[in-house]
Amino acid sequence: MAFNDLISGALTSTGQVRNEPVQARSSERIGALLDAASAVVAEVGIERLTTAMVAERANASIGTVYRYFPDRIAVLSAMSLRGFERFLRLSVEKLDAAQPTSMEAAFDSLVDAAVEMHRSEPGYTSIRLSDQIALPEVDGGSAASARIAAPLAKIFVEELGVTDEPGLVDRIDIALTVVDSLLVRAFIIDSRGDAGAIEACRRLVSTILAGSTVAA
Amino acid sequence: MAFNDLISGALTSTGQVRNEPVQARSSERIGALLDAASAVVAEVGIERLTTAMVAERANASIGTVYRYFPDRIAVLSAMSLRGFERFLRLSVEKLDAAQPTSMEAAFDSLVDAAVEMHRSEPGYTSIRLSDQIALPEVDGGSAASARIAAPLAKIFVEELGVTDEPGLVDRIDIALTVVDSLLVRAFIIDSRGDAGAIEACRRLVSTILAGSTVAA
DNA sequence: TCGTCACCGAACGGAACTCGATCATCGCGC
DNA sequence: GCGCGATGATCGAGTTCCGTTCGGTGACGA
Secondary structure (H helix, E strand, C coil), X not given: CHHHHHHHHHCXXXXXXXXXXXXXXXXXXXXXXXXXXXXXXXXXXXXXXXXXXXXXXXXXXXXXXXXXXXXXHXXXXXXXXXXXXXXXXXXXXXXXXXXXXXXHHHHHHHHHHHHHHHHHCCCHHHHCCCCCCCCCCCCCCXXXXXXXXXXXXXXXXXXXXXXXXXXXXXXXXXXXXXXXXXXXXXXXXXXXXCHHHHHHHHHHHHHHXXXXXXXX | CHHHHHHHHHCCCCCCCCCCCCCHHHHHHHHHHHHHHHXXXXXXXXXXXXXXXXXXXXXXXXXXXXXXXXXXXXXXXXHHHHHHHHXXXXXHHHHHHHCCXXXXXXXXXXXXXXXXXXXXXXXXXXXXXXXXXXXXXXXXXXXXHHXXXXXXXXXXXXXXXXXXXXXXXXXXXXXXXXXXXXXXXXXXXXXXXXHHHHHHHHHHHHHHHHCCCCCC
């Protein structure tokens, strides 16, 4: 459906694996390595993750880690990218199911997707959208939210009949940034996701989106 | 003045230096080391900061770095904590000068202080981005915003005559979280701080604070 | 059965971190 | 003020640990 454009629109970044896998088992390996990395990050944090930990937890040797990733940081950003991609797919799924008729309703689906990511993916709260933790210039410097904002705006205009006023992309970007930070807050307060904090996030987002383009 | 309580109220965390400095030159040393760390972070990013770089830039030996900090990560979190402390002092200064009569006005001073931090402290934006995300257990896990929210609420009630309704602390915490993330966004868009983004941040905070305790 | 893909783990290099020697400062008796 | 012992502060070579490489071995596809 139309919401599907979100994925292709936002995922412009190139793959960062060293050698594209040829045999089937490779893809599983990469997945297992990223799962391991995610678990390690959740346990000891980004800074203390070592490539040896990742290898051990994935039942692989260090050499295997380096077969697929050029260095430690690449593991982290691949993990971040996979999380982002999963978030997008989940969002599309929920948008297709909900068939929202307003931006507010659409964002409800996005928040649902993000909450599910925080709950199901171990290291997600630590990494989420920001993969420029490492080097400021790693992917052009713009946050992930900025990358979805534009395609989202386009979809909203085309599908929901939202009027394409100037500042729309900005407002969406702001809403995404706020969702991101408030959900992290919700999951810091309570590792299962504080219900009140999530609810507050939803309400605030509605306010942001509803707010007319007042007072420039 | 009364605003001064903010500092003592929010800074409960214990020092993370290895040995409390006794002689005067030590404090200067620590300051120099943190200045160096901040500059290094701004230049090469958090991940690529090495203790050797910090030592060299501070005209100290590696041994001196490890005299004051147990490990590399401690340098980063000390830097983060000092930034937080400076932000608090700046805030108090600006609050004392502005003598606000409403929460909205008070938050204007806080935003001013934060913006100034981003502008003047080299690695501040980078550290704000990751902060305790990178180091889960570093300071009890609760975000910095949660630590200021309570003392801030107390001050607002006592000094500004704000009614002490339930959820006040929460709303302040949310406002602080949003300020943090939106200012980081403003400084990612433009390293000098995108004016429009900062303005949008101020407006949104007003909305959050003004919002009555509607729809629980 | 051969070529290629995937995997392993010992070995290398560099960064994190230690530790005993050396220098600076403080305080105390004179 | 002036030695002078005690303690703080600094240094940097040395050690350990971790990120990364690379040549050898097993597994799959044709």
